[in-house]
Amino acid sequence: MNLKNVIVVVLLPSVISLIGTMVGASVGVFLKNPSKRLMSIILGFAAGVMLSIVVFDLIPESIETRSFSETIIFLIIGILIIMTLDNLIQGKNKEGSPHYKLAFLTALGLMLHNFPEGIIMGCSFMAGKTLGLKMSIIIAIHDIPEGMAVSAPLMLSRVKVSKILTYVFITALPTALGAWLGIFLGSVSENVLGSCLALASGIMLYISCGELLPESNNQWNGIAGTVGMLAGVILGLLMIKLI
Numbered sequence: 001m002n003l004k005n006v007i008v009v010v011l012l013p014s015v016i017s018l019i020g021t022m023v024g025a026s027v028g029v030f031l032k033n034p035s036k037r038l039m040s041i042i043l044g045f046a047a048g049v050m051l052s053i054v055v056f057d058l059i060p061e062s063i064e065t066r067s068f069s070e071t072i073i074f075l076i077i078g079i080l081i082i083m084t085l086d087n088l089i090q091g092k093n094k095e096g097s098p099h100y101k102l103a104f105l106t107a108l109g110l111m112l113h114n115f116p117e118g119i120i121m122g123c124s125f126m127a128g129k130t131l132g133l134k135m136s137i138i139i140a141i142h143d144i145p146e147g148m149a150v151s152a153p154l155m156l157s158r159v160k161v162s163k164i165l166t167y168v169f170i171t172a173l174p175t176a177l178g179a180w181l182g183i184f185l186g187s188v189s190e191n192v193l194g195s196c197l198a199l200a201s202g203i204m205l206y207i208s209c210g211e212l213l214p215e216s217n218n219q220w221n222g223i224a225g226t227v228g229m230l231a232g233v234i235l236g237l238l239m240i241k242l243i
Contacts (some may be wrong), residue, residue, distance in 0.1 A: 007087035010183065013178035014137040017114070018169070020140030025145025025168035040220035041228035042152045047212035048232020049146075050204050057240045058201045065194030074195050078202025082108070086210075104210055107150050107171045112203055114171065116196040118178020125183070143172075155217070187231050 028042065064072045074178045086105060140237050147168050217224035 003063045010176055010179045013118065013125065013139075013179050014172070015137040016140045017117070017175045018120070018141055018172040020143035020146040021168055022165070025151040025165060026142035026147075027144075028148045028151030028155055029164055036219045037222070039152060039156065040216045040222075040225040042148055043212050043216035043219065044114070044148065044228030045232040045235075046148055046152070047208040047216065048229035049234075049236045050212070051229075052233040052236025053232035053240070054201045054204050054208070056237060057146075057202075058197045060196040062194045063122040065190040066198065071194070071198045073218045074198035075202035075205070075218065079206045080202075081199075082203045083210075086206075090096040105207055107167060111171050111174045114202050115174040115178040116193060116200060118175035118180075119182040119193065119196075121175070122179035123181020125179075144164045146171075170198075 059071065061073070062074070066074070082105065085108065117139050120138065145146065150168050150171060151164050211231065213225070216228065218223070
């Protein structure tokens with residue numbers, strides 16, 4: 001494959017994925033003074049999408065390439081990694097905004113999650129342009145609530161719009177790195193990919209259950225967050241069905 005084709009294959013899935021993430025971030029950013037009920041719905045929705053993707057897609061896919069016990073081990077490692085980072089950030093940010101910490105953890109988890117996504121898209125394009133484009137679009141759709149998940153807590157922290165969009169843009173960069181790696185691997189090692197998926201699953205489980213859902217409940221004590229979460233789960237299942 002010549003350099004021109006490599007650049008196209010790296011940039012195309014990355015741009016498509018970035019569009020999805022930035023659309024989600026823009027929705028979160030340009031809602032003027034969103035109510036606590038709406039923020040609860042958005043956070044619950046993002047958590048629901050994450051949970052359904054993790055439980056019904058990432059974990060089963062990891063088990064197909066790794067043993068059940070190996071998947072659980074890497075999942076626990078992912079949880080321990082993000083828990084350690086959570087405690088470190090909490091210790092250094094006692095006087096800071098808890099929403100800023102939530103946004104940082106969410107962004108970190110998404111960056112780690114976007115890397116294997118990039119690998120998948122890169123390899124899909126190597127297998128065929130149609131498959132690669134389909135995978136990129138599907139991933140971009142589920143990147144929309146992920147962009148919202150990062151921007152919503154930052155809005156609560158009163159961070160400038162320009163900074164929010166910059167942070168969200170950064171979370172999409174690992175997709176390009178993964179796509180580049182996927183091209184040169186040609187076919188991803190199933191064991192390595194399975195480990196990455198299990199690790200990302202643990203991180204996203206902790207973020208969903210330990211950060212997004214509790215914050216959703218803190219924003220509004222009613223059922224708004226639950227409704228948002230259920231809607232997110234349903235959307236996640238629909239996306240999995242498309243794949």
